[in-house]
Amino acid sequence: NAGVTQTPKFRVLKTGQSMTLLCAQDMNHEYMYWYRQDPGMGLRLIHYSVGEGTTAKGEVPDGYNVSRLKKQNFLLGLESAAPSQTSVYFCASSAPRLAGVLKYYNEQFFGPGTRLTVL
Amino acid sequence: AQSVTQLGSHVSVSEGALVLLRCNYSSSVPPYLFWYVQYPNQGLQLLLKYTSAATLVKGINGFEAEFKKSETSFHLTKPSAHMSDAAEYFCAVSDIGSSNTGKLIFGQGTTLQVKP
Numbered sequence: 001n002a003g004v005t006q007t008p009k010f011r012v013l014k015t016g017q018s019m020t021l022l023c024a025q026d027m028n029h030e031y032m033y034w035y036r037q038d039p040g041m042g043l044r045l046i047h048y049s050v051g052e053g054t055t056a057k058g059e060v061p062d063g064y065n066v067s068r069l070k071k072q073n074f075l076l077g078l079e080s081a082a083p084s085q086t087s088v089y090f091c092a093s094s095a096p097r098l099a100g101v102l103k104y105y106n107e108q109f110f111g112p113g114t115r116l117t118v119l
Numbered sequence: 120a121q122s123v124t125q126l127g128s129h130v131s132v133s134e135g136a137l138v139l140l141r142c143n144y145s146s147s148v149p150p151y152l153f154w155y156v157q158y159p160n161q162g163l164q165l166l167l168k169y170t171s172a173a174t175l176v177k178g179i180n181g182f183e184a185e186f187k188k189s190e191t192s193f194h195l196t197k198p199s200a201h202m203s204d205a206a207e208y209f210c211a212v213s214d215i216g217s218s219n220t221g222k223l224i225f226g227q228g229t230t231l232q233v234k235p
Contacts, residue, residue: 004162031221040128042209042227043163050220058222090162094221099170105151105213106221110162 001026004111006091012117013081021076021114023091031094031106032074033058034066036087037113043090049074081118089114121146121212125226133234138182138197140229142210145191151213152193153223154184158206166208169193180204205233 007022023032030051035043045058047066055066063085065077074093078085091111096104126141144150151170155163167178174186180203184195193210207228214222 033222040227043225045222048220048222056220092163096219096221097170099151099172104219105168105170106219106223107153107165107168108163108221108223110155110164112162113160 006111006114010115023074025093029093029095033092034076035090083118086118123212123226125229129230131232132200135199138200140195142193144212153211154195155209156206200233202233
């Protein structure tokens with residue numbers, strides 16, 4: 001199993017350009033997430049999806065859009081890139097696991113990241 | 120709402136010394152807690168998790184963590200640091216208040232430096 005993969009690994013954009021980051025998972029997970037990681041700020045959730053065809057906003061959604069047309073793929077789009085979007089982007093997926101009677105937890109599996117620079 | 124605080128953004132230890140990375144959480148319900156490790160230029164990898172079974176949890180690479188409800192803590196320890204342990208470590212708690220979306224709330228991270 002490849003787990004969670006991300007494409008591309010690196011990208012440099014000019015301000016105003018658009019691009020799409022692709023995340024793919026082969027673990028048949030229902031849930032998928034996009035994070036950004038900036039120095040000293042940990043991981044911040046951008047958008048997430050709890051199933052094919054559904055998406056929801058996370059902590060920092062402005063300037064990003066997402067789509068989940070297929071269960072295994074989660075796309076993150078930047079319509080008009082800004083220097084403030086320079087960051088490392090991580091995708092993750094998870095599925096509920098039994099923790100007890102009628103209790104479930106989710107362990108997230110992460111991709112290797114995409115390093116994006118916006119000039 | 121849940122939250123996670125990692126005390127100390129940078130921790131430096133000598134090779135062979137005890138590693139202690141601190142994590143305190145805030146949660147109105149019994150939490151599920153996680154420690155992840157991120158090696159340079161890589162994604163996050165699960166070290167260990169607490170899911171309300173044993174309070175002392177053992178993980179990979181010799182790490183363990185103890186859930187202490189009275190102290191709302193989940194500190195990560197390793198008896199003897201190795202050079203390969205140098206990485207960034209994240210504590211996380213399940214966002215139970217979001218009706219099982221699987222979301223995690225992450226701490227700010229602690230960078231572990233291991234000196235020879």
